[in-house]
Amino acid sequence: MNLKGIVKIAVFSVIGFVLTMGLGFLTGSFGMIPSLYLSSALPTIIVAPIFVIMCKQVGQRGTAFSYFLLLGVFYALMGMWPVIVVCAVAGILAEFVIGKKENYTNKNMKVGIAFGTGMFIYSLHAMYFAFVFGVEGLTKQFPKMFTADYATFLYNFYTPKNILICLLIAIVASFIGAYFGTYIYNKFFSDRKKKSVL
Amino acid sequence: MFCKNDKKNINQHQLSDKINPLTIVGLILLFSVILTVGEQSQYLFSLIFVLGLLSLFSIKKAFRTICSLLIVWGLIYLLKPHLGNVLIGSIYTMLLIVLKFAPLFILGRVLSSYSSSHLIAAFRKIGVDGGIGIGITVFFRFIPEISIRMKEINNGMKIRGFKASIFKPIRTFELYFVPLMYKCIDISDTLTCSIISKGIEYDGKKTSFHEVKITFIDISMIVGGMILLGASLWKIF
Amino acid sequence: MENILEAEIKSFHYGEDLILKNLKMSVKKGEIVVLTGLSGCGKTTLLRLLNGLIPYFYDGDLDGEIKILGKDITAYKKGELAKYIGNVFQNPKDQFFCDVVEDEIALVGENLGLDRDTLKEKVEKAMDLLGISHISKKSIFELSGGERQKVAIAGTLIYDTDIIFFDEPSSSLDYDSIKHFSEILLRLKAMGKTIIIAEHRLYYLKEIFSRLIYIKDGTICDIFPNGSLSNDKCKELELRTLNERELISEKELIVAKSYIKVNKACIHQGKRTLIEELTFELGKSEIMGVIGSNGIGKSTLAKALCGLSEKYLDVSYGQKQRERLKNSYCVLQDVDAQIFLDTVENELIFCKDKNSESDLEKIREYLKDTDLWHKKTNHPQKLSGGQKQRLAIITSFLSGRKLIILDEPTSGLDYKSMKIMSDLMTEKAKEIPIIIITHDLELLFKTCHSVLMLGDKDYKKISVKGNEALIMDFMDKKGNLLKEKNYVK
Numbered sequence: 029m030n031l032k033g034i035v036k037i038a039v040f041s042v043i044g045f046v047l048t049m050g051l052g053f054l055t056g057s058f059g060m061i062p063s064l065y066l067s068s069a070l071p072t073i074i075v076a077p078i079f080v081i082m083c084k085q086v087g088q089r090g091t092a093f094s095y096f097l098l099l100g101v102f103y104a105l106m107g108m109w110p111v112i113v114v115c116a117v118a119g120i121l122a123e124f125v126i127g128k129k130e131n132y133t134n135k136n137m138k139v140g141i142a143f144g145t146g147m148f149i150y151s152l153h154a155m156y157f158a159f160v161f162g163v164e165g166l167t168k169q170f171p172k173m174f175t176a177d178y179a180t181f182l183y184n185f186y187t188p189k190n191i192l193i194c195l196l197i198a199i200v201a202s203f204i205g206a207y208f209g210t211y212i213y214n215k216f217f218s219d220r221k222k223k224s225v226l
Numbered sequence: 227m228f229c230k231n232d233k234k235n236i237n238q239h240q241l242s243d244k245i246n247p248l249t250i251v252g253l254i255l256l257f258s259v260i261l262t263v264g265e266q267s268q269y270l271f272s273l274i275f276v277l278g279l280l281s282l283f284s285i286k287k288a289f290r291t292i293c294s295l296l297i298v299w300g301l302i303y304l305l306k307p308h309l310g311n312v313l314i315g316s317i318y319t320m321l322l323i324v325l326k327f328a329p330l331f332i333l334g335r336v337l338s339s340y341s342s343s344h345l346i347a348a349f350r351k352i353g354v355d356g357g358i359g360i361g362i363t364v365f366f367r368f369i370p371e372i373s374i375r376m377k378e379i380n381n382g383m384k385i386r387g388f389k390a391s392i393f394k395p396i397r398t399f400e401l402y403f404v405p406l407m408y409k410c411i412d413i414s415d416t417l418t419c420s421i422i423s424k425g426i427e428y429d430g431k432k433t434s435f436h437e438v439k440i441t442f443i444d445i446s447m448i449v450g451g452m453i454l455l456g457a458s459l460w461k462i463f
Numbered sequence: 464m465e466n467i468l469e470a471e472i473k474s475f476h477y478g479e480d481l482i483l484k485n486l487k488m489s490v491k492k493g494e495i496v497v498l499t500g501l502s503g504c505g506k507t508t509l510l511r512l513l514n515g516l517i518p519y520f521y522d523g524d525l526d527g528e529i530k531i532l533g534k535d536i537t538a539y540k541k542g543e544l545a546k547y548i549g550n551v552f553q554n555p556k557d558q559f560f561c562d563v564v565e566d567e568i569a570l571v572g573e574n575l576g577l578d579r580d581t582l583k584e585k586v587e588k589a590m591d592l593l594g595i596s597h598i599s600k601k602s603i604f605e606l607s608g609g610e611r612q613k614v615a616i617a618g619t620l621i622y623d624t625d626i627i628f629f630d631e632p633s634s635s636l637d638y639d640s641i642k643h644f645s646e647i648l649l650r651l652k653a654m655g656k657t658i659i660i661a662e663h664r665l666y667y668l669k670e671i672f673s674r675l676i677y678i679k680d681g682t683i684c685d686i687f688p689n690g691s692l693s694n695d696k697c698k699e700l701e702l703r704t705l706n707e708r709e710l711i712s713e714k715e716l717i718v719a720k721s722y723i724k725v726n727k728a729c730i731h732q733g734k735r736t737l738i739e740e741l742t743f744e745l746g747k748s749e750i751m752g753v754i755g756s757n758g759i760g761k762s763t764l765a766k767a768l769c770g771l772s773e774k775y776l777d778v779s780y781g782q783k784q785r786e787r788l789k790n791s792y793c794v795l796q797d798v799d800a801q802i803f804l805d806t807v808e809n810e811l812i813f814c815k816d817k818n819s820e821s822d823l824e825k826i827r828e829y830l831k832d833t834d835l836w837h838k839k840t841n842h843p844q845k846l847s848g849g850q851k852q853r854l855a856i857i858t859s860f861l862s863g864r865k866l867i868i869l870d871e872p873t874s875g876l877d878y879k880s881m882k883i884m885s886d887l888m889t890e891k892a893k894e895i896p897i898i899i900i901t902h903d904l905e906l907l908f909k910t911c912h913s914v915l916m917l918g919d920k921d922y923k924k925i926s927v928k929g930n931e932a933l934i935m936d937f938m939d940k941k942g943n944l945l946k947e948k949n950y951v952k
Contacts, residue, residue: 031427032418032520034357038364039414043406045365046372061316074399081407098361105365107254107327107334208396215805216404222840226808226827343566343573366562370604378800381771385793386858388803401803408844409799413557419520420558423550424618425574427519428542433576435569435583 144202549619719746
């Protein structure tokens with residue numbers, strides 16, 4: 029990975045971070061349940077073009093991993109350090125999905141799907157909060173404010189059925205994101221010859 | 227530590243210079259455990275502590291944070307009687323999580339008050355360098371840049387007569403993000419040329435303009451954090 | 464005296480294209496060398512070969528040799544060149560890595576392992592020399608163009624680098640800052656620095672350069688020692704003027720019926736009032752220039768007139784913001800933020816909701832006149848800077864609005880491109896008035912009928928023809944000219 033690549037990945041990951049966090053808050057503002065189902069569907073679709081264009085521009089092995097790792101580092105700077113671990117795993121998996129070095133420049137759809145995979149793994153950090161802290165942590169912190177009933181409801185949210193729904197939504201979002209990323213790249217960034225209307 | 231009004235700015239600067247960024251990182255790690263397993267008293271103590279720390283860096287930021295926290299707390303109080311409704315219940319839980327981890331977010335804000343060069347110098351001391359160092363610097367360099375560019379693109383759209391619309395999401399994305407991405411590609415190229423010509427690839431020991439050392443203040447903060455951690459863990463066992 | 468820099472380039476290819484050929488040059492220590500030529504002549508490529516960015520960053524195949532301080536440039540270790548060469552790029556803001564001024568200046572010292580005490584001393588010394596000690600802790604986003612330039616130069620003084628390269632340094636500066644910059648160059652020259660500048664604007668370098676190298680079609684056409692280059696020769700080579708004072712207006716003042724009226728407009732920036740009670744009129748075919756010093760409010764005025772700011776303004780084409788936005792078009796300084804579509808032709812086609820056959824014919828004509836016809840299906844964002852500026856201007860012409868405002872349309876353009884722009888504006892002005900905010904005096908005298916001079920809370924509108932000396936004195940800040948009675952109306 030040369031310096032040119034690192035700086036480019038850093039720049040794109042900052043935009044990706046701002047969008048991911050912003051859209052995450054937007055989804056979250058509708059409440060816990062929608063954000064649990066949708067997890068990171070919206071960021072997956074909207075940030076996909078940025079990821080696809082970055083991969084085409086850099087075209088080196090390690091791009092996807094560096095992107096997700098930097099995402100984690102930025103979250104850590106904001107105080108959420110456990111996300112680095114989740115993001116590192118997401119990055120490794122995304123690299124795995126992309127596969128060969130040539131796919132970075134040749135296969136946009138594969139790059140888009142890799143991004144969706146990474147984003148789904150990343151979205152598990154929301155599950156982590158709900159799952160681990162759902163009952164014990166929150167009831168402990170605010171015994172007067174938080175009812176045990178509601179905490180239990182949250183804890184029981186993660187049935188196999190619900191997890192499957194989350195996964196399905198993530199897969200659909202992944203495909204939409206890949207198509208969207210490819211569309212934007214082909215329309216605005218590729219060197220393909222276009223037909224003139226004049 | 228306590229200063230008069232006129233000398234406030236200078237003293238704040240000197241004090242924040244004295245605190246090592248790595249101490250803040252250490253506090254983030256300690257507090258993330260404390261907030262998970264600790265009780266209400268530890269939570270309140272850590273919240274007051276980080277708010278005090280933030281006010282040493284910037285009174286304005288601390289004031290804004292306190293206002294936001296009060297708003298969140300107020301919303302939680304208002305929503306509590308309506309917990310029966312599922313949507314309200316889930317918003318309530320979301321706000322609760324925000325409040326619970328507020329000290330961590332505030333520490334993150336404190337960390338971002340340091341200049342990027344100071345942070346790199348601190349991370350370099352613990353061996354975090356290279357790509358991550360560049361990533362962190364680019365992060366601080368680019369966050370203001372993105373907002374400036376979006377404003378310019380917005381102006382450009384107004385002049386052209388193009389309108390953003392939630393009913394035309396693809397078009398809106400194209401209008402805002404394509405010029406932004408091209409601008410970022412341009413800037414990243416110029417930036418890379420600039421740092422190459424400033425010898426960033428030089429294979430030698432790198433020094434730092436900012437002094438990064440551990441002082442009594444840092445040690446006392448970390449020790450304080452560990453005591454708090456001990457107190458919260460002791461309650462479990 | 465030994466040569467500090469030597470270049471012998473048999474050929475340089477980028478892909479299939481031959482960019483440079485049979486180029487031989489050498490620079491002695493303490494010389495100030497200017498590289499000039501039309502856009503696309505190869506001077507930027509030459510600069511990149513000399514400062515080592517090719518091959519470290521840019522690709523290309525070089526058949527030749529470049530020597531810095533007697534040693535082949537490829538023999539230097541990675542990053543080592545930073546000890547001997549300093550670079551100031553075209554847009555200083557984009558080249559800043561850190562977010563605080565003193566950190567940015569210290570960066571090169573940190574990378575090369577200078578110890579902290581020496582580094583602190585050098586940073587202070589550099590800031591002192593350039594007069595920027597008072598902004599040492601400021602964020603780079605709060606600096607003016609001139610201050611950014613000074614910060615970039617300060618960064619090159621940390622390691623006492625002998626050679627400093629400047630790539631079109633005046634393109635991001637206004638008139639006052641260019642004057643300060645030429646003073647800094649003289650100071651650097653006195654320190655014994657060797658300076659190589661790739662530049663279009665020549666007037667501010669007239670007393671400074673040792674040699675001027677004219678490059679055409681990838682090779683050195685001519686070398687002019689200082690004093691041997693005349694203004695007539697500059698005209699012949701299609702270069703920018705060497706002597707601004709010799710410029711005369713090429714336009715007659717037209718007395719036309721008032722088409723646009725501005726009545727007692729107050730322009731604000733935040734809580735500050737920049738311009739008070741501005742009143743002027745424009746004729747239908749009038750091109751009016753707007754000049755004034757840095758920070759006086761020219762760009763703010765442009766934004767107010769086109770409807771981006773000021774909720775209410777007493778102007779004839781729209782008092783409310785929305786009306787002003789609909790009836791006027793402003794091409795802002797950074798044209799990148801006004802380019803939105805996927806091809807050059809679409810950028811023009813979508814100026815109007817529906818295009819008739821004559822509209823399409825007009826688009827074809829504009830593309831051919833601006834030498835963009837062969838790029839019509841390319842992405843507009845991939846065009847060169849000058850091409851984008853031409854595209855932005857013809858977009859404004861096709862918008863069908865009542866008034867066009869252009870904010871610094873020719874910054875960084877060579878003479879030929881500036882002339883194309885000037886001809887386009889003259890042609891379009893037959894239909895609607897145009898306001899041009901500029902500090903490019905060549906454009907002003909070539910294109911504008913009248914000029915609005917903005918002073919501190921004062922202003923005056925006069926014709927350009929006959930008042931050339933007055934206008935230049937105003938730009939040079941000589942005396943309180945706005946009160947002058949003896950000017951040609």
